[in-house]
Amino acid sequence: MTAATLTGKDLAAAIRAETAARAAEGPRPRLAVVVATADEASLWYVRSIAKAATGAGIACDLVDLGPEAAPAHVGETLERLSGDPSVHGVLLQTPLPAGASAQELAGAIDPAKDVDGANPLSLGRLAAGLPAFAPATAAAVMALLDHHGVELAGRRAVVVGRSTVVGKPLAHLLLDRDATVTVCHSRTRDLASVTSQADVLVAAAGRAGLIGAAHVAPGAVVIDVGTNPTPDGGLTGDVDAGAVRDVAGGLSPVPGGVGPVTTALLLRHTLEAARRA
């Protein structure tokens, strides 16, 4: 068996096109990205968001506080942007300067503008089944599953990774769709014995090649959230795609799977925040 490739490119293009069409109808949505790092990969990602935003008719302000910014200054900036009626979406880019907690600081982002679901209140509202923006990556996994018609109700979903930006919110989104959900992590014993029970397996651990053929049940759907840098400057996922492809029923590629959908949803969230404002 060779797994179907669960690409995100078509879906991302469709979301971007729909977002651009709606953005063109009214006042231009505006996203503010707060950066306090000199990390090249992070800055590259921010530029790619800005480019995608511009392409969709969404203004994108880069608010660069520099890698030496004091945590309090980051917090004040997020508060100022939250109070600025011309800004509809606020994104706090990581990494942050030493001593700064992204979770604590994100509490300063108005939930109505929290387009990447970083404020703990957004996560809590999501968990409680109340309206909230989910982190774009977690939302992208769900959108990709839906786009490829993957059934979730009553099925076993296993998420590898318990981060606040992917694993935990994703567990709530999957539960909300009536999947039976297991969360694994670095302390899980005999990972393969747990992951191989999954109908739907999501790898979000940030470890290249963590998931091999032995981790996957025949025919399972595997979504790879990993974006690990390779020596040649590329990206590789958490899944050993060469091995898993022969076992899984479907596998999302890296790059070209969850990634482009994530960026597209960030723009859609910004549009939604602008239209609700």
Next chain:
Amino acid sequence: MTAATLTGKDLAAAIRAETAARAAEGPRPRLAVVVATADEASLWYVRSIAKAATGAGIACDLVDLGPEAAPAHVGETLERLSGDPSVHGVLLQTPLPAGASAQELAGAIDPAKDVDGANPLSLGRLAAGLPAFAPATAAAVMALLDHHGVELAGRRAVVVGRSTVVGKPLAHLLLDRDATVTVCHSRTRDLASVTSQADVLVAAAGRAGLIGAAHVAPGAVVIDVGTNPTPDGGLTGDVDAGAVRDVAGGLSPVPGGVGPVTTALLLRHTLEAARRA
């Protein structure tokens, strides 16, 4: 094999005694319980909290809005109590009048006074690993496991029930202790095949006798959170104790397990809120 009885009575007494000793040292902590129901079981529970509070040197105000209270009036009351410096803990009792959402209304409780972890922000902070009050029932399950020396790191924990007050926060508390966590619910297929993989099984579904011998692995620890009314006016758990006792390694009783620890922790949380104020 006969399961050890994982009683909560000793633990609850110890928590109450320690709380009473600390409460006697300084200004008297005060808990406000907001009630908007005529439900007899709920009112009985509130009276039992008030009695336990008094016994621990904690003042307990019953704020009875009546079963016809408008949701907005409930919200305003929670806001007023949150702003009242003489009140240290605020508890919103369910059920609420038709049309009122406990999750939405609890957003009006100051997280610093949210001693039963009902505000979605408390749940989000808990999930994000930030300081917050956990719902007392979820905290009681953890306290009971610790009291009886149950190892969690690297072990498989299965929670049956996905409520905002027990199942979901408990999943985060167990994850935080490095358990591999699965959440099951009414839509889970072949429940016994999932629950029988648990080293630690927590039944919090609210269905009497849901968990039988076939649901439990030999030697597993089973915590029964169920409090289902019996025809004779008593309480019974979600676990068929007679059957499970022969399979499990340990089983918490109903009544006398999680319940008394929950009430004791509500008082301890109120004391902590008062001492931080």
